[in-house]
Amino acid sequence: MSKQELPVVGQGAGVADCCPGLLTAPLDGDRAAELATVFKALGDPVRLRLLSLIASRAGGEVCVCELTPAFDLAQPTISHHLKLLRQAGLIASERRGTWVYYRLVPEATDRLAAVLTRPAEPGPTAAAARPADTAGSGPAEPAATAGAVS
Amino acid sequence: MSKQELPVVGQGAGVADCCPGLLTAPLDGDRAAELATVFKALGDPVRLRLLSLIASRAGGEVCVCELTPAFDLAQPTISHHLKLLRQAGLIASERRGTWVYYRLVPEATDRLAAVLTRPAEPGPTAAAARPADTAGSGPAEPAATAGAVS
DNA sequence: CTTCTATCTTGACGTTCTTCGATTCACGGC
DNA sequence: GCCGTGAATCGAAGAACGTCAAGATAGAAG
Numbered sequence: 001m002s003k004q005e006l007p008v009v010g011q012g013a014g015v016a017d018c019c020p021g022l023l024t025a026p027l028d029g030d031r032a033a034e035l036a037t038v039f040k041a042l043g044d045p046v047r048l049r050l051l052s053l054i055a056s057r058a059g060g061e062v063c064v065c066e067l068t069p070a071f072d073l074a075q076p077t078i079s080h081h082l083k084l085l086r087q088a089g090l091i092a093s094e095r096r097g098t099w100v101y102y103r104l105v106p107e108a109t110d111r112l113a114a115v116l117t118r119p120a121e122p123g124p125t126a127a128a129a130r131p132a133d134t135a136g137s138g139p140a141e142p143a144a145t146a147g148a149v150s
Numbered sequence: 151m152s153k154q155e156l157p158v159v160g161q162g163a164g165v166a167d168c169c170p171g172l173l174t175a176p177l178d179g180d181r182a183a184e185l186a187t188v189f190k191a192l193g194d195p196v197r198l199r200l201l202s203l204i205a206s207r208a209g210g211e212v213c214v215c216e217l218t219p220a221f222d223l224a225q226p227t228i229s230h231h232l233k234l235l236r237q238a239g240l241i242a243s244e245r246r247g248t249w250v251y252y253r254l255v256p257e258a259t260d261r262l263a264a265v266l267t268r269p270a271e272p273g274p275t276a277a278a279a280r281p282a283d284t285a286g287s288g289p290a291e292p293a294a295t296a297g298a299v300s
Numbered sequence: 301c302t303t304c305t306a307t308c309t310t311g312a313c314g315t316t317c318t319t320c321g322a323t324t325c326a327c328g329g330c
Numbered sequence: 331g332c333c334g335t336g337a338a339t340c341g342a343a344g345a346a347c348g349t350c351a352a353g354a355t356a357g358a359a360g
Contacts, residue, residue: 023259027202032195040193044348045182048189052177055268064307074350079308081348098306098357106268109173113266116259118205194318214337227319229338248327248336302360309354316347324339330332 022115038112041088046071047081054091055104063099172265188262191238196221197231204241205254213249 022035042048053070054062068078082102085091090108094101172185192198203220204212218228232252235241240258244251 022198022202023205023254025202026206027199029195029199032198032202036193036195036198039189039198043186043190043193045179045186046348048172048182048186049177049179052172052175052182055173056176068307073348075307076309076351077349083308095307095356100307104173109266109268113263116263116266118256118259196318218337223318224320225337226321226339230318233338245326245337250337304359305357307354307356310352312351313349314347315349316345318343318345320341320343322340324337326337327335329334 021117021119023118035115038088038090038108041084041090044081046073046077047085050078050081051085051090051104054102055109061094061101061103063101065099067102171267171269173268185265188238188240188258191234191240194231196223196227197235200228200231201235201240201254204252205259211244211251211253213251215249217252 027035042051049071050067053067064078064082067082068075071078082091082093086093086102088108090105091102092105094103177185192201199221200217203217214228214232217232218225221228232241232243236243236252238258240255241252242255244253
């Protein structure tokens with residue numbers, strides 16, 4: 001197998017430095033589309049359980065014949081979900097004899113975890129920490145009048 | 151505002167111990183549905199950029215009047231996406247005067263990052279590290295009988 | 301070569317999502 | 331009390347998604 005997957009997760013070199021994180025800088029359109037593809041692949045309970053079953057396996061590989069009977073779904077449906085996960089770069093497939101084995105791509109999940117991780121938190125509890133300099137730099141003129149409205 | 155959000159991210163107490171991670175254990179159906187809701191909220195480029203814009207703001211709050219003109223989309227559409235993000239527990243809204251301000255819920259993204267983080271990696275480089283004991287422990291009987299099927 | 305098993309692909313159907321225009325609600329100013 | 335502005339809701343059109351039945355493909359066994 002191993003057709004062309006979308007290189008959305010960029011498992012090549014220089015992965016860590018290209019992605020400063022979703023929560024740090026305002027994410028341009030291209031990167032948003034790339035990340036949305038991966039997150040959309042995770043946005044389904046069946047695919048989430050498939051990925052969990054594959055990732056939690058000790059040997060790192062699961063046969064399709066083990067995944068199908070766990071889901072009350074037809075085999076083509078499972079195959080379709082596996083294809084979406086593979087196109088998102090989250091899993092990889094390998095044919096061995098009659099059976100096809102799927103394994104996790106750790107770089108993909110590592111990258112997603114890094115994208116969702118905040119770099120550093122100046123506020124201690126991260127709640128109710130809202131300094132008043134908001135009106136000075138960011139939210140432009142409406143925030144400047146926010147203190148006088150009521 | 152602050153209607154009821156779906157408690158999918160569980161920002162109450164005992165959050166960290168209830169979720170051993172997506173990649174560790176095989177995820178039951180209920181938790182898969184909960185997580186899928188949050189990931190589905192992230193599975194759209196517009197919502198991803200909205201979240202990024204909100205999270206990367208210094209003061210932690212962004213007015214809707216700043217988000218709308220950044221997207222070439224109608225204002226009801228932005229409002230709809232913000233509602234989905236809020237229902238997923240990723241952001242929270244607060245009305246101040248005429249304007250409504252959105253801020254990130256850090257517990258939500260922290261939890262997602264934890265869910266996507268692998269607990270311990272026996273392989274050092276995590277790539278091309280696949281020992282031959284795969285057939286012995288993991289993939290159960292189909293792999294064991296791979297040499298003599300029927 | 302034939303047959304069988306395991307998996308993927310194709311085509312179709314119903315559901316859900318994204319987007320918009322029009323309307324409605326909330327709040328402040330007059 | 332009335333009007334203007336900012337934001338949410340409602341209803342609808344179009345696209346995308348999830349699911350399955352049927353057929354096609356790859357490999358092993360006889």
